[in-house]
Amino acid sequence: MSVEVLLNVIVICLLVPTIIFAVILNKRLEVLRSSRADLGRLIEAFNEATTRAEAGIPRLKQAADSTGSHLKEQIQKAQILRDDLAFMIDRAENAAGRLETQSRSGNFASSGTASVKETETKPSRRLSSEDPEEIMNSALSVAEGILRDNPVDGPRFGKRPKASSASFAGSEDERSEAERELLKALQSMR
Template structure:
């Protein structure tokens, strides 16, 4: 064989191999271009999401500040209510002590006292803690005292009043309250 023919055959085989390789390379490049377009769309979407997130950060800060202010106002209001309740409990305990001392003195002094004297004694300062100036005990206002000892004192006072015939001085609301307190026992 001739060297020329043999050389042509080798070049032809190499050309066929190059064409096959170029075809595979072309298909891979097409897939890469397609993936590059998808990647570009993904990057654009990510950039848009980042911009939206950055623009909503001030709104979130503003909402957090408003929520913090609202919470602070509620805390301050709750503290004020707590202080008011503590004051009311303190007053109720003082009134309960006054009622308890009045009931004791009414039991000790017995039926010799008149109804007016007993009412005056229940309003007079007792030997317990110094009562604060203010309205009469909670029985006169028609509302029960929030403390348990005040309820017990009111029941005891009602028992003493019934025992010594002092119910005539009480209003209908006070009598209903006393009956309700006695029913709670």
């Protein structure tokens, strides 16, 4: 064998793997070319989604601003109601303290009056609603019930004749100063 034939055999042996590698590379390039079209469609869809998102941002901001301002108004109203209820509770506690002091000192009329022990044994009413209007109506009815059950006379609460529970619905002149103040405070909260 000559050197020339030997070199040709070596070149042939090297060309066979090169051809096989070229065929494999060509198939991969075809896959890449077809993937490029899919990638182009994906980029277009992504661009469209980005455009829609950018267009939606101002609407979202506007909705957030309007909701925020509405929520702020609701919070302010709730704080006003909370302050009013705190004021009413304070006034009611003061009135209850005065009524208790008067009942202990014996200045209540004996007819139609509940004793302090009877009052203490009554179950306290719990509010089952967060509705401010219902709370106001409940507070007003409780105050009217207290004033109806405990008519007062004497210099501390204003001078008036002894009142029975039936005279609670009477004229404004028959009510004591404390009753009028409590009812005014409760009715102004409506």
